[in-house]
Amino acid sequence: MTEGIVTGGWEYVWTAYSLTAAAFLIYGVSLITRLRKERASK
Amino acid sequence: MEMPRVSTSRTPYVFLAIGAACLLAGSYIGLFVAPAEQYMGNVQRIMYVHVPTAWNWMIAVLFAFGCAIAFLFKSDVKWDARLEAGLEVGALLAFLLCCQGAIWAKPTWGVWWDWDPRLTTTAVLLFSLLGILALRRFVEDPIKRAIWSSVATIIASIDLPIVYMSVKWWNSLHQQQSTPQTVSSQFHLPLRLNAFGVLFLMIGFLMLRSRIAGYRLQQELAAPPVLTGEEAGELA
Numbered sequence: 142m143t144e145g146i147v148t149g150g151w152e153y154v155w156t157a158y159s160l161t162a163a164a165f166l167i168y169g170v171s172l173i174t175r176l177r178k179e180r181a182s183k
Numbered sequence: 184m185e186m187p188r189v190s191t192s193r194t195p196y197v198f199l200a201i202g203a204a205c206l207l208a209g210s211y212i213g214l215f216v217a218p219a220e221q222y223m224g225n226v227q228r229i230m231y232v233h234v235p236t237a238w239n240w241m242i243a244v245l246f247a248f249g250c251a252i253a254f255l256f257k258s259d260v261k262w263d264a265r266l267e268a269g270l271e272v273g274a275l276l277a278f279l280l281c282c283q284g285a286i287w288a289k290p291t292w293g294v295w296w297d298w299d300p301r302l303t304t305t306a307v308l309l310f311s312l313l314g315i316l317a318l319r320r321f322v323e324d325p326i327k328r329a330i331w332s333s334v335a336t337i338i339a340s341i342d343l344p345i346v347y348m349s350v351k352w353w354n355s356l357h358q359q360q361s362t363p364q365t366v367s368s369q370f371h372l373p374l375r376l377n378a379f380g381v382l383f384l385m386i387g388f389l390m391l392r393s394r395i396a397g398y399r400l401q402q403e404l405a406a407p408p409v410l411t412g413e414e415a416g417e418l419a
């Protein structure tokens with residue numbers, strides 16, 4: 142950071158985007174898996 | 184109590200596909216096309232995922248609140264299945280929101296977390312949602328579970344307007360709400376695309392999660408099997 146201006150920071154940006162993508166992907170896959178299990182046990 | 188009907192349409196998958204496409208396009212523009220912000224530089228690009236997550240998290244909590252009210256008025260368990268979906272998706276978005284915020288806070292505020300009103304009230308609501316989900320695990324009777332979690336959701340939702348207004352009511356470290364008037368027009372497209380992307384994903388998640396809860400309720404509410412005289416004699 143120089144004179145109140147944030148420089149660099151791409152590592153934070155990539156971390157935030159990767160975390161968001163991973164959370165949505167893992168949750169979506171878990172939902173589909175859980176739904177199939179519930180349907181099968183019906 | 185009426186048995187919940189569970190749809191088998193492919194509509195949630197359509198919402199998930201549209202949501203993923205919007206998010207991919209919005210994130211590409213946000214990362215590679217939109218200019219860096221004057222003071223925060225590239226770190227501001229986190230806004231394109233953080234703000235849409237925040238908006239949609241509020242919608243998810245409002246959805247859960249609406250389902251809780253609807254269950255208490257109509258006593259229809261389909262609203263309990265939807266409530267469970269709203270609570271879980273709301274908790275996911277709140278967790279993601281806190282993580283994204285912490286990642287943005289470190290390079291701009293110098294700390295990962297601060298007990299500022301906006302962050303504190305958001306954390307309170309996240310733990311309230313997790314608490315209600317935990318409560319649901321411990322209550323076996325589906326009707327008692329639906330009533331108790333509906334009441335708890337209504338109480339927890341009181342925090343939502345406090346979260347929204349916290350940056351106006353108190354001298355918060357967190358910036359005030361972003362609106363099209365306070366954000367450069369060059370940032371509008373990725374922000375809107377990602378907002379719709381998270382919205383469509385959230386709708387798809389809510390529909391799928393409601394179906395899971397619906398199937399479980401069907402099993403719980405199913406009448407016990409009618410035994411023949413011989414079977415009843417064996418059991419006795």
